[in-house]
Amino acid sequence: MMPGLKAGFELNARLEADSEPLMWLGLCELRIMNDSRWPWLILVPQRPGIEEVHDLTPLDQAMLTFECNTVAQALKKSTDCTKINTGALGNIVRQLHVHVIARSEGDAGWPGPVWGYGMREPYKRSDLHGFCEKIRSALQ
Amino acid sequence: MMPGLKAGFELNARLEADSEPLMWLGLCELRIMNDSRWPWLILVPQRPGIEEVHDLTPLDQAMLTFECNTVAQALKKSTDCTKINTGALGNIVRQLHVHVIARSEGDAGWPGPVWGYGMREPYKRSDLHGFCEKIRSALQ
Numbered sequence: 694m695m696p697g698l699k700a701g702f703e704l705n706a707r708l709e710a711d712s713e714p715l716m717w718l719g720l721c722e723l724r725i726m727n728d729s730r731w732p733w734l735i736l737v738p739q740r741p742g743i744e745e746v747h748d749l750t751p752l753d754q755a756m757l758t759f760e761c762n763t764v765a766q767a768l769k770k771s772t773d774c775t776k777i778n779t780g781a782l783g784n785i786v787r788q789l790h791v792h793v794i795a796r797s798e799g800d801a802g803w804p805g806p807v808w809g810y811g812m813r814e815p816y817k818r819s820d821l822h823g824f825c826e827k828i829r830s831a832l833q
Numbered sequence: 834m835m836p837g838l839k840a841g842f843e844l845n846a847r848l849e850a851d852s853e854p855l856m857w858l859g860l861c862e863l864r865i866m867n868d869s870r871w872p873w874l875i876l877v878p879q880r881p882g883i884e885e886v887h888d889l890t891p892l893d894q895a896m897l898t899f900e901c902n903t904v905a906q907a908l909k910k911s912t913d914c915t916k917i918n919t920g921a922l923g924n925i926v927r928q929l930h931v932h933v934i935a936r937s938e939g940d941a942g943w944p945g946p947v948w949g950y951g952m953r954e955p956y957k958r959s960d961l962h963g964f965c966e967k968i969r970s971a972l973q
Binding site: 755758766775781783785787 | 884885886887894895897898899901902903905906909915916917918919920921922923924925927936943944945946948949
């Protein structure tokens with residue numbers, strides 16, 4: 694198996710299409726939403742068949758909290774945003790995934806939520822790579 | 834001090850106006866959003882001056898995870914909803930608070946997020962009390 698690959702786990706096709714892989718954490722696959730309107734990361738716990746956080750084992754719940762908060766801190770530090778928004782909705786994509794988004798006053802849709810707001814605006818490849826590098830180095 | 838009251842903690846005025854107290858958990862004040870469109874609970878960690886989950890101590894982060902997941906499970910069980918939505922946004926009210934909302938196919942705004950959707954529709958007092966009792970007994 695590839696490093697970081699967990700038995701039986703397959704990434705939802707829509708998550709795969711809308712976001713790009715960044716790195717594997719202990720529990721989660723960390724991905725970048727391919728939407729240049731906001732710095733937006735997604736954590737997907739690599740467990741098959743899980744829809745709700747409370748369906749994870751207690752240890753996985755603790756791991757998810759740790760990983761989300763580490764990522765949130767790195768995102769806040771590297772973007773100097775006003776506020777981190779986190780959410781686990783899953784009304785459309787049922788596979789459990791947690792959004793961690795850097796919000797700043799005056800950004801698209803501020804102060805409303807990002808979900809369902811307008812159309813996704815994909816990054817230019819060079820901007821996407823730059824953002825990936827920024828997050829990777831903030832996480833080290 | 835009153836039971837459950839934590840030193841230096843004061844509930845944000847807007848949270849107080851929009852929601853009703855339900856009970857105190859170990860860390861959080863559990864409140865019900867006074868909006869009858871969705872079964873909607875709010876957990877407010879009783880710590881002064883905290884805006885982001887990652888600003889809590891590691892122990893408080895673990896407590897918050899535990900309390901959110903306990904509440905989510907109780908809400909799912911008592912409403913038989915399609916999906917739990919959780920989120921910590923705080924773009925308007927900066928005091929850290931976590932939303933736990935029961936969503937069902939075809940509810941107001943489905944499958945979009947609840948935040949920023951239309952106008953709040955307060956409960957009739959008897960319905961609010963009924964909902965409170967349902968949640969209290971699901972948490973026991």
